[in-house]
Structures are given as structure tokens and as C-alpha cells.
Amino acid sequence: MKHVLELPALYQAYQEIGGFFGARVTAIRDYLDLRAGARVIDIGCGPGYILRHLPADIDYVGLDIDEPSIAFARAKFGTRARFEARYFDEAAARELGPADVVMMNGVMHHIADDDLVATLRLVHGALKPGGVLFTLDGCYAPGQGRLEKWLLDNDRGVHVRSAEAYRTLLEAAFPDVTLHVRNRLSRLPYTFAIGVAKAA
């Protein structure tokens, strides 16, 4: 299952059938204010389908360490956005910032604590003052059923955490963090931790 999801089109089909993609669209609509002309950096953009649900007049660049995902995103959406196969490191933060919005949809749970805090600090530095980091990840919560727990335990990202653990990591880099916990956003049972962190 995990290897099959390495194929960009199958990954996207799974996201849509399970309702996980719709969850991203709803969360962005509910918690992110995207203005015309906004500079957006999407870290871990995957196959890039989220672009279909963002305003057409933003300045979007998607990054991912997975080359097949970036090749797929370029072929499908390359006429309206830029996609780069690279890590979000100091050079990327310098070259691509300052941004109004950074998105990490389903990405924090792929990154271990120390690396994640270092990445979040770079994100803070790449945002304009008052700019926003938007995050969305599956999270552990009390009372979850067997299927939900199985989905979280078997995710390709091996750093699925509780909502509070995500908050603690976001707060290590950002002064102003709001965390929303939502559990009716997808077709399959799943709890999402959605972070909105504002740069100083």
C-alpha cells in the first residue's frame, strides 16, 4: 500500500476517495485568507492538485523532495505555477521568500522533531511580517476507532503526533499559533490538526 502511494496519480486517487483531499480544501477555505497576488510557497506539494482550489491570481511555487511528484505537477499545472524538486533549506528560503503564505499540507508528520523545528524556523524567516504558515496533518486523539488508528499507524509519514505535540513544535518557531482539531472533514474516519502560525 505505502509503495503504491508513491505513484503521484494513485496517491491523489487515494486522497480523493478517502476524502483527505477534500479535507485540505475545506480547511484552507475555513482558515486561510488568500489574497490576489499573494506569494505562496507550498512545501511538500506532492502532485500539485491543490492549485485547482486556490485563487488563480496568486504567485505559487511548489517544492517536493519527490521528483516523480514534481514531474507530474509540472506536466499538469506547470503553465500556471512553478514546481521545484528540492528541500526547503536556507537557500530555498532566501531565494523563494519573502512569502505571504507557506503551506505544509500533510508534511509535518513526515519530519522528525529536530529537523521539523529547524524547517519551521526557516519558514518563519521566509515569511513577510504577519505572513502565515498553514499546516494540516493527521493526529492521534483519545477515543479513536480501530480503522482511524490503523490509518494513522500505517501512514507513509512515521511522525504522526498528537495535536498538542504539533502545537509545541510550531510554537518553537512561531510566536502566534492557533491549532484547530477537526474530525469530520474526510470520508474515512480521521482527525486533523490544522495549524495557523503567524510570523512576527
Ligand SMILES: C[S@@+](CC[C@H](N)C(=O)[O-])C[C@H]1O[C@@H](n2cnc3c(N)ncnc32)[C@H](O)[C@@H]1O
Ligand atoms: C502526504 S504528502 C502531501 C502532499 C500534498 N501536500 C497533499 O496535500 O496531498 C507529503 C509530501 O511531503 C513530501 N516531503 C516529505 N518531507 C519533505 C521535506 N523535508 N521537504 C519537502 N517535501 C517533503 C513528500 O515527498 C510528499 O510528497
